[in-house]
Amino acid sequence: MEEWEALQARCMGCTRCELAATRTNLVFGVGNPHAEVLFIGEGPGEQEDLRGEPFVGRSGKLLDQYLAAIDLDRKKNIYIANMVKCRPPGNRDPKPEEQEECMVWLKEQVRLMRPKIIVCLGRIAAQRILRTDFKVTQEHGRFAEHNGIWRMGTYHPAMLLRDPRKKEAALQDFLALRAKLNELSAHSPP
Numbered sequence: 001m002e003e004w005e006a007l008q009a010r011c012m013g014c015t016r017c018e019l020a021a022t023r024t025n026l027v028f029g030v031g032n033p034h035a036e037v038l039f040i041g042e043g044p045g046e047q048e049d050l051r052g053e054p055f056v057g058r059s060g061k062l063l064d065q066y067l068a069a070i071d072l073d074r075k076k077n078i079y080i081a082n083m084v085k086c087r088p089p090g091n092r093d094p095k096p097e098e099q100e101e102c103m104v105w106l107k108e109q110v111r112l113m114r115p116k117i118i119v120c121l122g123r124i125a126a127q128r129i130l131r132t133d134f135k136v137t138q139e140h141g142r143f144a145e146h147n148g149i150w151r152m153g154t155y156h157p158a159m160l161l162r163d164p165r166k167k168e169a170a171l172q173d174f175l176a177l178r179a180k181l182n183e184l185s186a187h188s189p190p
């Protein structure tokens, strides 16, 4: 996809916010831009900043396990991006203005990818993409359609590492995602 590569090339030199000054690598995303599902996390951590790929640390390993449970694979049939593409120093929350600047790139990714489903991983993405008062603990796993895209929020894998009691609920959300994908492909023309 030429347009995707052109977007990535433009994005790699981004200096729209102060995070540009402290990053090692900008983390554009990973996966297949033709995929039906887009996952959106929060922002790169230390490992991601060093490697230039999202979710490669402990959270990423756990995310890969949930993906594998429903036959999804970051290299093949999904795309993973973050609310902000550069690491917030010390892993602080990305500031609203940083998210706002970075949204320009994410919007372009969504426009080119045209995913059928967007999954927000954790509060930061869910409150920016779904609803400002979205409560992950109460509303995780529920799908709602918006402009032709089905959207859902679930726990951030880092939260599951901190509180393993939430892992079963997260698994149910991933199973619901599998069911939604199956339902959508059953309805789409061959």
Ligand code: URA
Pocket: 041, 042, 043, 044, 045, 048, 053, 054, 055, 056, 059, 082, 158
């Ligand atoms: N947490 C995130 O939200 N994104 C990453 O890429 C890594 C950890």
